[in-house]
Amino acid sequence: MNERIQELAEQARQYANSMYPSGLDIPKWGPAYHEKFAELIVQECIECADIVGKSNLASGYPNSTAHHVKQKIREHFGVEE
Numbered sequence: 001m002n003e004r005i006q007e008l009a010e011q012a013r014q015y016a017n018s019m020y021p022s023g024l025d026i027p028k029w030g031p032a033y034h035e036k037f038a039e040l041i042v043q044e045c046i047e048c049a050d051i052v053g054k055s056n057l058a059s060g061y062p063n064s065t066a067h068h069v070k071q072k073i074r075e076h077f078g079v080e081e
Contacts, residue, residue: 008044012037042077046070 016033049069074080 004044005041008040009037011040038077039079042073042079045073046079049073 015036016029019032020029049066052066
């Protein structure tokens, strides 16, 4: 697993621990962890598309493709802005 994914996994673990600190509610902890981890990965993908868009804009290329990609990622995974 690459370092960034490990960082996102740790953030998701901390989130799940904050929601269910006792560790006794494993049936709720697991889904909270997985949902947050997936959300963080999707958000990271959106940020990558944003970086590409800003780079293209700085190079004189239109930003509409990056915006379209970000929207499609959000729609595909059901993530709101």
